[in-house]
Structures are given as C-alpha cells and as structure tokens.
Amino acid sequence: MKNYTLLCFIILNVFYGFCQESKLNLADKKYDSYAYVDAIKTYERIAQKGYKSEDLYKKLGNSYYFNSDFENSAKWYSELFALNPSPEAEYYYRYAQSLKSTGQWDKADVILNQFNTKYKNDTRARLYKENADYLDRIKANSGRYKIEDAGINSKYSDYGSIIHDNKIYFASARDTGNFSKRKHKWTGEYYTNIYDADIDTLIGEISRVNKIRSEINKRFHESSPVFTNDGNTVYFTRNNFLNGKKGKDANKNTLVKIYKASLENGKWTNIKALPFTSDNYSTGHPALSPDEKILYFASDMPGTIGQSDIYKVSINTDGSFGNPQNLGKEINTEGKETFPYVTSENEIYFASDGHPGLGGLDVFVGQIEADGSISSIENLGGDINSPKDDFAYIIDPVSRKGYFSSNKDGGLGSDDIYQFLETKRLKCMQELSGVITDASTGAILPGTKVTLYDDMQKTKNSGIADSAGRYNFDVECGKNYNIRAEKPDYATKEVNVTIGKTTGKTDLTIPLEKSVCKVMIGDDLGKCFNIKMIYFDLDKSDITTAAALDLEKILDVLNQHPNMKLDIRSHTDSRASHQYNQALSDRRAKSTIEWLIKNGAAKNRLSGKGYGETELVNNCSDNVECSETEHQMNRRSEFIITGL
Missing domain, CATH: 3.30.1330.60 (OmpA-like domain)
Structure with a gap:
C-alpha cells in the first residue's frame, strides 16, 4: 500500500435516607400512624459499636457498593472476609472490584485468585485466568462476508472510501489530468487526489470515476473525506499545504493535517486547517459521529501512546472545537491505530497493527460506551483481514453493506477498494427482560430504575421499568452481566446473569425487598x-x-x-x-x-x-x-x- 504509506507515514508513523420521617396526618386515628425505619443506618451504628455479623457486613458492603462508594464497600467487605473467609462467589467479585477501584490492585489479584480457585465455573473467574488464543477468535469471526472488487480500482493505489449522497468518494494515485502529471519519486505513482463516482442504488453498480475539480485537490496528497449530513461541510486529509505554501516541522518534513472546506454556490471554498493541527505532528483520517458532535481522527500528537493513536474532539454549536482527547489504552497500543469509522450503533471500526491480527494492519471493531470508553474489541476475521494491510472499513448498519481497502494479493493495484455484504453479525444478540416485583406481595413495581453492567462493572445501559414493571435490554450472547434494580423504600438489588450462547431471549424477574419499614x-x-x-x-x-x-x-x-x-x-x-x-x-x-x-x-x-x-x-x-x-x-x- 505504497501511497497509503506515503500519505500516512511520510517521515513518521501517523494516524487515534431514606425516607425522611413522614409527617403524621393529624386527622388519622393513632392506629393509622406510621414510622419509617432506616435499616441500613441502624446496621452501621450497630457495627460502629463493635457488633460483628456476616449478614450485617454484607448489607453494609452492598449499600456502599451499589452507590459506587468503593472505599467504604471495600471497608465492610474486608470485615466480612475477616469474619468469614469463604462467602458466596458474588462477594469475592464485589470485594475485588472495590479494591481495584481504590487502587489496591495487588490485594484485588489475591481475592481474584481465591475466587478462581474456589469458583472455577464462574464465568468471571475463568475470564480472569484464561487468555483465549487470538487465532481461534479470528477463525470464529470469519466466514461472515461476501466480498468482491468495488469496480472502481486502477493499477495504482485506490483506498479510503466514504459514501455520501449516492456517491462514493475515495483517494486514488491515478491521474486523469492531461498536463503536469506529478509523480512521487519514492513510489513512481502519482500523488493521490480525491475522486468520486455515482452509485446506482437499484442495481448496485458504480458509474465512471471522476476526479473532483475543486480547490480540495492540490499539488500533493489528499484523502479520507467525510461530509456532514447536509453536504455543506467536508473534512479531509492533506499534506501540510495551503495557499501555495508548504508547512514543515523542525526537521523540514511536510506532514499531514485535517482540513475543512465549505460548499458555497456549488464550489468548495474557505479551506482551513483545523485549529488543533500542527506543523510538528500529523493529524488525519477524520470521521464524524452520527450526530456530528464529535470528530474522530488519527494522530501522533504529544500524548500519543504508540506510533499513532485514535483521538476524538468535540464540535461545538458555534463551529469551534474542544480539546482533542486520546481514546485511551482500551483501543490504542504501542503500534498504529488509524482510520476510525463510527456507526449509529455506537460501534467504532479502526485499523491496527497493535492488536492481535493476521499481519500488517487488521480491521477491528469496538463498542463506544456511555462514558466514551471503548470496550469489546474484536478482530473482524479472516474475510476482511489478511497478512497484508487491511483498513478504511465503512459499513451501513442497516443494509450491512460497505467497503474496505487492502493491499492483499490478487488486487489490481498497490491498494484496492473492496465492497462487501455482511451476511452474519459479529455479535450474537439476545433480549434480556423481566419484571420488577415486591418480594413479599408479588406486586409489580413500575418506575424502578434498572441498570445493566458488564462483568467489569461498567455501565452498558439503563432504563425505567414500564407500567407493567417490565424492563428490557439488548445484550450479547455468552456474556456475563449484572442487573441492578433501584427504587425508593426498597433495598437496591443486583443480580448476576449469564446470557446463552445463541440468539434468543433471557427472562430475569427481580423481586425487591422493602428497606424502609412502614x-x-x-x-x-x-x-x-x-x-x-x-x-x-x-x-x-x-x-x-x-x-x-x-x-x-x-x-x-x-x-x-x-x-x-x-x-x-x-x-x-x-x-x-x-x-x-x-x-x-x-x-x-x-x-x-x-x-x-x-x-x-x-x-x-x-x-x-x-x-x-x-x-x-x-x-x-x-x-x-x-x-x-x-x-x-x-x-x-x-x-x-x-x-x-
């Protein structure tokens, strides 16, 4: 992938109380008077007097754990383990999580080792000990695509496609001009420009390729365009060149930047480098979140973990930008992470040579959590990925059709664009649902807050039980989850559930006990x-x-x-x-x-x-x-x- 390498890595490696006491109704008879008793506060006052009880410590530990006060939950779980070194499995896990959250990693490892020894069949314990062979995972993720040539490739490098307004846009080293054809001396290929072609949505064919005639394409490399939904703004990657001048770093090298252009009267104009770019590091391969409030990109700016990381930056309502944020070690490695793409399903696709793969750059997918962190990273398998470089993956989450780029063997040029149909989802999904009830009476409890956590206690989703007391979440097959139910006057309850390994439904009714006695x-x-x-x-x-x-x-x-x-x-x-x-x-x-x-x-x-x-x-x-x-x-x- 010569020109991809040239663009992305020119002289560098780039591109990522409960109830307060109720007032008595003076009109009621004294037999109808009520008192509210805060059981948890009573337990704590008793414990502080020196009384010891396994049940007491469990309830105190849980009360703080469910409120994310991990310092106090660790305190009371520690008392529990001192009194009973072998409680139920759930308390090993909660104690270890509390210790991790307070920075006590060595002690947490001790508890997790005990957890694994005592409860070998617990999914979380097995995951702690086992490291699945990544080649087996890649094999399991394979066989899910129908792939063919996109029909727009040349004998030169073609890569980095995006779909907008029934057109496919991509970078190509072909040069359709008649004069001043400029080749790069390293590769013998022309500099890349941005091209487009119409897509016939009825028959799925692509028309003749056209070079974009605008100020976007200049003397050096351009690639990776992404458009706003209204089509009036485009972000793209270009060598550091604007208004006839090349920007250079301290070593006299011309790196790459993300530029922005506006469509006015049918022409792209007002081209500017984004404010967080620099002559001294590279930024490239922009990708917009579906709501267009976040721009994802790749860079080797200061603070980068590896050779290039994936970052995000907020786009403010006035068009200004926030401060770039590194997406962190969940996704970025000491290697290269680049070509991000985000879907409406909060999935982020990206290319990496740092995560376990088949060689070169492989395409991976991760889940963007509610707090912005990345989880559940998976290699897309051996259909998309190869021992060569595979990158620039995009997909329509509805039709499951898309494109990716690769310099795998059998192509027309050094890099080629392939189209695909995903015939089987990578994730096996189930519906997890149930009813929240009163443990004593069996009455349904509408309005209960229900939160879904993964097995590392990260929030996956949350909601409110409907008028029938029912909740439901989409969950992944074979995964371990915790469901937490919270309602005033009831003790918060957390239940662990392991989802089956095939598509279907899992029913989990959660009975809650009163915590405030009336x-x-x-x-x-x-x-x-x-x-x-x-x-x-x-x-x-x-x-x-x-x-x-x-x-x-x-x-x-x-x-x-x-x-x-x-x-x-x-x-x-x-x-x-x-x-x-x-x-x-x-x-x-x-x-x-x-x-x-x-x-x-x-x-x-x-x-x-x-x-x-x-x-x-x-x-x-x-x-x-x-x-x-x-x-x-x-x-x-x-x-x-x-x-x-």
Whole structure:
C-alpha cells in the first residue's frame, strides 16, 4: 500500500435516607400512624459499636457498593472476609472490584485468585485466568462476508472510501489530468487526489470515476473525506499545504493535517486547517459521529501512546472545537491505530497493527460506551483481514453493506477498494427482560430504575421499568452481566446473569425487598429486621452475643423514635410442660426488657411477658407430631408496637 504509506507515514508513523420521617396526618386515628425505619443506618451504628455479623457486613458492603462508594464497600467487605473467609462467589467479585477501584490492585489479584480457585465455573473467574488464543477468535469471526472488487480500482493505489449522497468518494494515485502529471519519486505513482463516482442504488453498480475539480485537490496528497449530513461541510486529509505554501516541522518534513472546506454556490471554498493541527505532528483520517458532535481522527500528537493513536474532539454549536482527547489504552497500543469509522450503533471500526491480527494492519471493531470508553474489541476475521494491510472499513448498519481497502494479493493495484455484504453479525444478540416485583406481595413495581453492567462493572445501559414493571435490554450472547434494580423504600438489588450462547431471549424477574419499614401500632417491629427469635442458650434466659446484636437494632429504633412503645412477647413451642414453658418464656421476656433498659431505653416505654405455648401459630400442640420447622414457627419473639 505504497501511497497509503506515503500519505500516512511520510517521515513518521501517523494516524487515534431514606425516607425522611413522614409527617403524621393529624386527622388519622393513632392506629393509622406510621414510622419509617432506616435499616441500613441502624446496621452501621450497630457495627460502629463493635457488633460483628456476616449478614450485617454484607448489607453494609452492598449499600456502599451499589452507590459506587468503593472505599467504604471495600471497608465492610474486608470485615466480612475477616469474619468469614469463604462467602458466596458474588462477594469475592464485589470485594475485588472495590479494591481495584481504590487502587489496591495487588490485594484485588489475591481475592481474584481465591475466587478462581474456589469458583472455577464462574464465568468471571475463568475470564480472569484464561487468555483465549487470538487465532481461534479470528477463525470464529470469519466466514461472515461476501466480498468482491468495488469496480472502481486502477493499477495504482485506490483506498479510503466514504459514501455520501449516492456517491462514493475515495483517494486514488491515478491521474486523469492531461498536463503536469506529478509523480512521487519514492513510489513512481502519482500523488493521490480525491475522486468520486455515482452509485446506482437499484442495481448496485458504480458509474465512471471522476476526479473532483475543486480547490480540495492540490499539488500533493489528499484523502479520507467525510461530509456532514447536509453536504455543506467536508473534512479531509492533506499534506501540510495551503495557499501555495508548504508547512514543515523542525526537521523540514511536510506532514499531514485535517482540513475543512465549505460548499458555497456549488464550489468548495474557505479551506482551513483545523485549529488543533500542527506543523510538528500529523493529524488525519477524520470521521464524524452520527450526530456530528464529535470528530474522530488519527494522530501522533504529544500524548500519543504508540506510533499513532485514535483521538476524538468535540464540535461545538458555534463551529469551534474542544480539546482533542486520546481514546485511551482500551483501543490504542504501542503500534498504529488509524482510520476510525463510527456507526449509529455506537460501534467504532479502526485499523491496527497493535492488536492481535493476521499481519500488517487488521480491521477491528469496538463498542463506544456511555462514558466514551471503548470496550469489546474484536478482530473482524479472516474475510476482511489478511497478512497484508487491511483498513478504511465503512459499513451501513442497516443494509450491512460497505467497503474496505487492502493491499492483499490478487488486487489490481498497490491498494484496492473492496465492497462487501455482511451476511452474519459479529455479535450474537439476545433480549434480556423481566419484571420488577415486591418480594413479599408479588406486586409489580413500575418506575424502578434498572441498570445493566458488564462483568467489569461498567455501565452498558439503563432504563425505567414500564407500567407493567417490565424492563428490557439488548445484550450479547455468552456474556456475563449484572442487573441492578433501584427504587425508593426498597433495598437496591443486583443480580448476576449469564446470557446463552445463541440468539434468543433471557427472562430475569427481580423481586425487591422493602428497606424502609412502614410500621403502625399493632405491628411487630422485629419483622423490619427479620428478627424471628431472640436466641438464648438452652434452658437459660441470659442474653447471648447474637441476641444482643438483634436487641441493638430494636434499641436503635427506640432511640430514633422517642414516642414509640413496645410490648415484648416471648413464645415457646409445646414440647415441654405447660408450666415450664410459661416460666421460661416469662424469664426471657423480662431479660429482654432488662437488657434494653440497661442500655438506655426508658422503662415506661416497655412492657412484656412470656406466653409459653398458649399462642401457637399452628396445630403443633401436645401429642401432635410435627416437624422441627413447624415447632420453630412457634418459638418466636415479638416486639409489638403499642404507641407511636
């Protein structure tokens, strides 16, 4: 690809609270009064007192993790691992992600290695350890195109096509002029100019090629035009030459710049180099985002990672430009990245010799994320790519037709343009959908915020559940995702899902649990914290460490709601004598009250007694055979609200 090399690399390598407390309705009866209990804040205050609980640390870690406060999530997950070195798989992953986000890479690697050892079948663990052979990936991505000569090639270099207004524009080293045919001494070919040809959309054929007769084509190289949708502006690459003068760098070399021209009265005029270009580095191969608010290009400007990187720059409403931004190491390597092209599907196609390929420049595609970063980079496979240079790929995302350039064997000239039809998408896609429900009642929860994350916790998409509580996302087959559901008064929940490897649908219903308890007189406060039983040692009434943890929750709520009053009720099953059960339950109720008073609760706010086996919740009375689970239902502690 002689002239491509000449243009792009002349003497250089170029071109990239929850609820606040509700006000009471004074017109309501006192039995209709409510109190709002912030469970997470209660957990944190208890933890700060020194109480330790696996469930406590999980909930605290999750509450910060879901809010991207990774420093605090790492803190509480660290406490979790200190208490239980082998929690569920999800906590290994969340802890490692939190550590990475706070710069603790070595510690994160330790956790990920443990993750892989313990959960070998987890997709994320396998991806951490395995590096798939890139040749196998390229082979898997092949066989998806029908390719043929574009019908516009010459024996010289032809490359870098773009479609606009039913015309194909491209650079060519052919020279159709009659006089002053200027050849470059390195290649023996003419300097490249921009040409066009009409495309017959009905039969797909291209008419005779024409050289553009305008001020765009001058004495040296021009290539890579891109037009705005209205056709009134064109950006293109040219050697540093304007108004009859060559610009040179400190070494007297003429590099390349991106120029802009305006269409006025049918003629291209007002040609200017873009303001971020320079005599001292190269910029070229412009590409517009579909909304025309961003210009992508290749450059070796200061800050470039490799020989040439892909950059982007914002185009302001007044026509001015922002500051160029390097797209980063996700896409740019120490090699060459060049010829960007962006589609309406937020895909960026580009050529690179730094990513694993078949040789020379290969064409790759990546996904542009919501934050502008690039992910999911894939080699397009062995149909497009070859051991030679393959580049300047463009595609219509609807028809899946397009063009690319290559100097692969079998062409007419040093570089040729090929047209193609993509017969099979590179990405296998599925629809991930489901309904958000209340975990207790099964009621649908419209208006829930639902966010889709990849397995590296990068946001992929987000939305709001519709009136039927339903959400849906387009996802890639075989990938691992996290779905996070958030709704006021409910605990945020994140669910991991692995998508199947074939096209189809994946259904994932997400039930949410209440995080803010709405309680009224007569309710059991213990249900807010899933306290079914204040546990005592066998046949004793001393408060154990586990019981103290649960009572701290009750005490914290009493402190937050000074008008709340409780009746503490202790119940047993029927498997001892009635007299014994009555006495034991009464001692336990009194011990519970004494502990609360000793730790700060006012005596006049508490009452209680033991009920023994007198209020069974099922039929498990004396001489009735019941399972242990059924007996357990009768062994319970209640904290009944008697005043607010």
